[in-house]
Amino acid sequence: MSEPTTTAPTEAGASAEPDFLKVSGLHAGYGQARVLQGLDFTVARGEVCAILGPNGAGKTTTMRALSGMVRGQGSVTLNGTELLGRSPEQAARLGVAHVPEGRGTFNDLTVEENLRVGAHVRTGRWRRGRAERAVVAADLERIYDYFPKLRDRSRQTAGSLSGGEQQMLAIGRALMLRPSLLLLDEPSLGLAPLVTRELFEIVRAVNEEERTTVVVVEQNAQLALDVAHRAHVLEAGRLVLSGPAAEIREDGQVAEVYLGVSVRAGKNG
Amino acid sequence: MRTILTTLGTGRARSLRAALTALLAAAVAVGAPFYFAPFQVFQLTMVLLYAVALAGLNLLVGFGGQISLGHGAFFAAGAYTAAVMLDRYDSAHLATLPVAAAGCFLLGLGFGVPALRLRGLYLALVTLSFAVFLPPLLKRLEPVTGGSMGLTVDKLQPPAWSGLAEDQWMYLVVLAVTAVALLLARNLLRSRVGRALLALRDDESAAEVMGVRLSLHKTLAFAWSAMFAGVAGCLYTWVIGFVSPDSFSFVLSITLLAGLVVGGLASLYGPLLGAAFVMYVPSVAQDVSDAAPGVVFGLLIIAVMFVAPTGLAGLAGRARDAATRRLTRTAPAAGRTPEPAPTTAPAADPAPADAEPVGAPPRTEKE
Numbered sequence: 001m002s003e004p005t006t007t008a009p010t011e012a013g014a015s016a017e018p019d020f021l022k023v024s025g026l027h028a029g030y031g032q033a034r035v036l037q038g039l040d041f042t043v044a045r046g047e048v049c050a051i052l053g054p055n056g057a058g059k060t061t062t063m064r065a066l067s068g069m070v071r072g073q074g075s076v077t078l079n080g081t082e083l084l085g086r087s088p089e090q091a092a093r094l095g096v097a098h099v100p101e102g103r104g105t106f107n108d109l110t111v112e113e114n115l116r117v118g119a120h121v122r123t124g125r126w127r128r129g130r131a132e133r134a135v136v137a138a139d140l141e142r143i144y145d146y147f148p149k150l151r152d153r154s155r156q157t158a159g160s161l162s163g164g165e166q167q168m169l170a171i172g173r174a175l176m177l178r179p180s181l182l183l184l185d186e187p188s189l190g191l192a193p194l195v196t197r198e199l200f201e202i203v204r205a206v207n208e209e210e211r212t213t214v215v216v217v218e219q220n221a222q223l224a225l226d227v228a229h230r231a232h233v234l235e236a237g238r239l240v241l242s243g244p245a246a247e248i249r250e251d252g253q254v255a256e257v258y259l260g261v262s263v264r265a266g267k268n269g
Numbered sequence: 270m271r272t273i274l275t276t277l278g279t280g281r282a283r284s285l286r287a288a289l290t291a292l293l294a295a296a297v298a299v300g301a302p303f304y305f306a307p308f309q310v311f312q313l314t315m316v317l318l319y320a321v322a323l324a325g326l327n328l329l330v331g332f333g334g335q336i337s338l339g340h341g342a343f344f345a346a347g348a349y350t351a352a353v354m355l356d357r358y359d360s361a362h363l364a365t366l367p368v369a370a371a372g373c374f375l376l377g378l379g380f381g382v383p384a385l386r387l388r389g390l391y392l393a394l395v396t397l398s399f400a401v402f403l404p405p406l407l408k409r410l411e412p413v414t415g416g417s418m419g420l421t422v423d424k425l426q427p428p429a430w431s432g433l434a435e436d437q438w439m440y441l442v443v444l445a446v447t448a449v450a451l452l453l454a455r456n457l458l459r460s461r462v463g464r465a466l467l468a469l470r471d472d473e474s475a476a477e478v479m480g481v482r483l484s485l486h487k488t489l490a491f492a493w494s495a496m497f498a499g500v501a502g503c504l505y506t507w508v509i510g511f512v513s514p515d516s517f518s519f520v521l522s523i524t525l526l527a528g529l530v531v532g533g534l535a536s537l538y539g540p541l542l543g544a545a546f547v548m549y550v551p552s553v554a555q556d557v558s559d560a561a562p563g564v565v566f567g568l569l570i571i572a573v574m575f576v577a578p579t580g581l582a583g584l585a586g587r588a589r590d591a592a593t594r595r596l597t598r599t600a601p602a603a604g605r606t607p608e609p610a611p612t613t614a615p616a617a618d619p620a621p622a623d624a625e626p627v628g629a630p631p632r633t634e635k636e
Contacts, residue, residue, distance in 0.1 A: 067478055092480030104475025106468045108535075116461075117468045121480035123461055173479065 020045035020213055021066075021078055021181060028058075028065040028072035035061040036072070037237040043181075043230070045079075048207050048214045050224040050245060053234035059217040060101055062234070063185045066215070067091050067098035078181055093121050097179035101186045101217075103170040107159030111150050114158050114169055115140055118176025136176075143172040146202055164195035171199070175206065182206075184216040188223065196220065200227045225249045298444055302437040310436045311508070316541075316548045317440075317447040318504040323529045323540035323547075324454045325497020330526070331535035332458060333490040334470030335384055339396035341522030342403040343373050343495040345512075347502025352512040353413060355422040362425050362507055366446070369503035370496050377495025381488035400519035407514040419513025422506065443504050450497060455537055457493065466490055498525075531573045533580025542581040546573075 021043040029035040035058045043049045051059050065072035066083060068091040076083040083091055088098070097118075106114050119136050144151035147168045153161060158169055167187055174182055184203065188196040204227045207214050218224035225231055225245045233241035233248070241248065302310045326340050350372050351365035383395050408417045427438030457463050465486045468476040477483055506512055524547055532543020554565035577584035 069474060069478065088474070088477040089480050089482050092478060098478040100475055100478060104472045104478070106471035106475070108471050109464065109467055113464055113467075117464050117476065117479055117481065120461065120465060120468075177480065 017045040017079075018042060019077075020047075021076070021215070023062075023066075023074070023076050025074035026062070026065060026072050026076060026084075027074055028061055028070050030061075030070065035237050036065065038074070039234075039237075039239055041232050041239060041242060043213060043215060045213055046207070046211045047230060048203070048216065048228045050221075050228035050231040051215065051217045051234060052221050052224060052231055055219075056236075057234040058237040059234055060185055061237075063098060063183045063215070063217055066181075067096050067183055069098070069100075089121075092177060095177070095180035096183065097174035097177040097181070098183040099167075099170045099174045099185060099187065101189060103163075103166045105158040105161075105166045105169050105173070108157060110155050110157055111161070111169055112140065112154040114173050115143055115150075115176050118173035121177060139176055139178070143175055146175070146206060147172050164191050164199070167191060167195075167199060168202070171203070171206075175210075175212075179212060182212050182214045184214060184218075186217055186219060188218060188220050196223060200224075203227060222249075298448075299441070302433075302440040307434065307436040310440050312548060314436070314440045314443050314508055316544045317443045318501050318508065319525075319528065319544035319547050320541045321447050321450045321504065322498045322501035322525055323532060323543045324451055325494040325501070326525055326529050327534065327536075327540050328454060328457070328466075328497070329490050329494035330529060331533075331539070332463070332470065333466050333487070333494070335487065335490065336389070336393045336526075337396040337491075337494070338393050338519075338522050338526060339380070339399035340494070340498045340525050341517050341519060342399040343377060343498035344502040344505070344521060344525070345403055345407070345517035346376055346495075347373050347499030348506045348512045348517065349407065349414060349420075349502075350499070351503040351506035352420045352422050355506070356415075356420050357413075362423075365506070366500065366503050369499045373499025373502075374492045374496040376499075377492035378488060380495065381491030384491050385484050385487055397519065397522070400522040404514035404518055407517075414514075417514055419511060419516070421511050424510035425507040439508050443508065446500065446504060450500060451537075451540070454497070458537075462486065462489065527570050531570055531580055533582025536580065536582035536586075539580050539582035546581070 019042050023042070024040050026039040027034065027036055039058075039062065041049075051062060053059055061070060064070040066076060068083070068086050068088040072084050074084065078094060078096065081094060083094065083096065086094070091098075106117060109117070116136065119139060123132055123136060144154070149165055150168055150172055153165065158166060161169060167189075171182075171184065171187070187199050187203070191199070200223055203214060203216070206212055207227075216224055216228065225248060228245040231241075231243065231245045231248045232239055243251075301313060305313065322340065322344055325343075326337065329335050329337055347369040350369040351362075354360040354365045354368060355362070380396070380399060384392055387395055407414045410416075414420065424435065425439050425442060427433045427435055431438060433441070458467070465476065465481045468479070468481055469483060469486055473483065509516075528543035528547035529540065530543075531546045532541070533539025550569055551566055554569070557565055573581065577587075579587070
């Protein structure tokens with residue numbers, strides 16, 4: 001299992017491994033409906049990459065194809081390993097942690113149990129024991145340091161948390177997997193702007209401290225571009241624009257055309 | 270009042286109370302056969318044995334979110350394994366227990382495979398078919414199973430050194446097995462495997478994305494569950510000393526499921542309450558109306574579902590929550606809630622559904 005902390009600290013966005021995640025000719029869809037019409041992009045190790053675009057552009061489908069939740073054609077390699085054709089569970093074992101749209105927290109389990117499910121693939125049957133338990137306990141502490149609210153509520157059921165706390169839990173649970181690639185699908189869905197900003201600050205902190213590569217799908221382009229190093233704009237299953245986040249943020253006209261929002265004015269879409 | 274409540278709520282006090290409760294329960298359970306008449310001891314033994322089967326079913330239905338109308342078949346398989354071993358091979362009683370357990374575990378593993386593809390009503394129908402087809406099969410395999418005449422075998426006999434009567438010894442042995450089984454079920458649920466199972470019930474795709482193997486854990490849930498039913502069946506043979514195909518009709522499967530739902534799904538002590546229901550209610554119903562105990566049984570099930578949708582265990586939990594809420598509410602009463610005189614509310618006031626007991630509202634399957 002690759003350990004994100006062992007990679008040499010490099011300048012954000014200027015990683016030594018520009019092809020850490022390489023997506024080429026990705027087609028995917030549901031039954032007859034072809035959603036993705038051949039995507040090509042790469043994400044460097046340690047980078048935060050935002051995928052933007054209007055509703056129905058295929059953002060969520062891209063994420064699902066990366067984590068194996070939908071079948072795709074083409075090629076997706078993570079650190080040289082082909083991801084397509086694997087089950088979600090196999091993708092998780094390869095270090096892909098997907099925070100699905102709508103959180104998907106286990107509402108009858110407590111906060112801590114949710115987090116422990118996140119460590120599921122790392123606590124195999126034959127590796128149980130004192131050392132393993134200590135590692136998981138340390139990881140729990142690490143998550144609680146990022147999300148102090150979760151520590152206060154560790155024994156509550158996830159169903160009793162607020163929307164923002166559930167989203168924090170979903171992200172924390174994904175981090176328990178010690179992912180090399182973290183997929184965040186619409187983390188701001190249904191949350192207050194202030195809570196969303198707090199979440200993105202934490203995502204930035206996680207990326208900087210753990211060197212975790214992050215791909216984030218977001219409707220709120222302004223916020224996503226503040227945190228991301230690079231951004232790709234999708235429309236009708238195709239990439240229409242790619243570039244450093246700063247450039248896309250500055251290129252107000254382009255953003256307005258493709259995102260339908262005035263990014264410069266700071267209006268949250 | 271408040272300080273008392275907070276002191277009672279601390280972790281150490283809670284574990285101390287839990288230990289005391291467990292000790293008290295153990296003392297009562299061990300002392301029971303020396304207090305009650307032999308027939309009552311026999312009934313208690315049957316309650317314990319059903320509790321093992323229900324605990325297994327609870328793993329599958331309550332915690333696994335699947336459904337089985339065929340657990341009577343696993344129960345029968347365990348019972349017949351023990352009976353055949355005792356009848357043909359003169360095995361020691363204790364030797365039959367691990368064989369029945371392992372056999373039913375494997376059987377459950379095999380029957381768990383259709384559970385991967387089917388859910389809800391379809392799974393219920395397929396599992397019901399196991400229960401329906403087993404009794405005729407047992408009748409056909411006459412050389413081994415004794416056909417429709419069944420098999421009469423030795424009951425469990427107390428060793429001479431114990432000085433106990435037969436019913437007392439059987440009760441204590443079954444109590445020990447039940448205690449181990451219930452503890453095993455509890456620990457299983459708190460383990461990595463149990464968490465995976467609960468995660469799958471709550472959100473299948475989110476669990477898979479976290480690396481939980483859907484097929485493995487769903488099949489294992491079936492296998493564990495069948496193993497518990499098989500152990501209960503084995504105990505049944507020890508206690509009754511007679512098995513026949515008619516003892517294990519598909520009605521047994523339905524009674525088990527009904528007992529579990531009445532006792533409380535996804536609750537740790539629901540199986541014990543449900544087992545008492547399965548054991549005592551039919552005989553009480555027989556007293557009320559000789560002609561139709563089934564109708565009375567059914568009406569009682571409906572009544573319980575109506576009054577306590579989370580089962581008897583849920584009812585106890587809700588009553589406790591309502592009581593604590595009243596206590597905590599009366600303490601800082603001044604100026605907080607404008608609610609009209611909560612203290613005058615009757616004690617049996619049904620608590621709002623937000624305060625659920627151990628685990629969850631009953632959910633048998635999701636689509």
